[in-house]
Each structure stands twice: as structure tokens, then as C-alpha cells.
Amino acid sequence: MRKILIPCDGSDNSLRAVRYAASVAKDLPDLQLELLHVQDPILMKVYANLSAQETEHNRQADEADRTLRSAKQILDTEGVPYQVHWCAGSPANEIARHVHDTHCNSIIMGTRGLSPVAAMMIGSVATKVIHLVEVPVTLIK
Numbered sequence: 184m185r186k187i188l189i190p191c192d193g194s195d196n197s198l199r200a201v202r203y204a205a206s207v208a209k210d211l212p213d214l215q216l217e218l219l220h221v222q223d224p225i226l227m228k229v230y231a232n233l234s235a236q237e238t239e240h241n242r243q244a245d246e247a248d249r250t251l252r253s254a255k256q257i258l259d260t261e262g263v264p265y266q267v268h269w270c271a272g273s274p275a276n277e278i279a280r281h282v283h284d285t286h287c288n289s290i291i292m293g294t295r296g297l298s299p300v301a302a303m304m305i306g307s308v309a310t311k312v313i314h315l316v317e318v319p320v321t322l323i324k
Contacts (some may be wrong), residue, residue: 257292
């Protein structure tokens with residue numbers, strides 16, 4: 184089975200990527216879509232009364248559910264199969280790790296559309312992903 188990874192942060196551009204991936208998946212019955220939400224690690228001081236593992240898991244699960252709700256609704260409406268994943272860390276690195284670990288064949292992802300100056304100075308997740316992976320990456324703006 185072929186797998187396409189769709190990193191999703193809930194932005195309009197990432198939801199456009201989900202819609203595009205759904206249209207691709209409708210024509211390919213052997214295709215599995217993988218939604219991935221990557222979060223920034225939290226500061227443990229804020230959640231001092233919970234164990235680190237409880238805090239991380241609860242926060243990630245809640246945030247992933249909120250962020251991916253619209254994406255899952257799009258895919259459910261289109262009737263295409265998908266799996267949901269979430270983790271914390273550097274988005275580009277975690278996307279690349281997920282591609283490697285789950286043997287995804289390609290990535291469809293939205294871009295935030297940074298200005299040329301901002302993209303040059305700080306880079307973009309999409310640019311970093313392209314450099315880190317060895318699979319095709321389709322960017323949706």
C-alpha cells in the first residue's frame with residue numbers, strides 16, 4: 184500500500200493540502216493518507232503537578248484533536264482512508280522521521296507563504312523538509 188504524509192497544523196494552507204490529497208486518494212484505491220500534527224514541546228514548569236509523561240500525552244492529544252478536527256472532517260466526507268499521528272518536536276525533523284519510520288512514499292503539505300526575505304532569514308518548514316527527505320514533496324499554497 185502506498186502512503187502519503189500530510190503534515191497538518193490547522194492553517195488554511197494545510198487544509199488545502201488535505202483537500203488536494205483527498206482528491207488524489209479518491210482515484211487511487213490502494214493509497215493510505217497519514218495526517219501528522221507536530222507540536223512544540225511544552226514547558227514543564229506550567230504543569231508541575233502532573234508527571235512529564237501525563238502532561239505531554241494529555242496536551243498533545245487535546246491539541247492534535249483540536250488541530251486535526253477540520254482535516255479529519257474533510258477526509259471523512261470524501262470517504263478516503265487515513266491514519267492520525269501526532270508528536271512533539273521540530274516540525275521538519277519530525278516530518279522527516281515519520282516519513283522514514285512509516286515508509287511514506289510522498290508528502291503533500293501546505294506552505295505558509297513567507298515573504299522572500301523572511302523565508303531567506305528563518306527558512307520554512309517546507310524548505311527544511313525538502314532537504315531532509317528523499318521522497319517527492321508536493322507543496323500547496
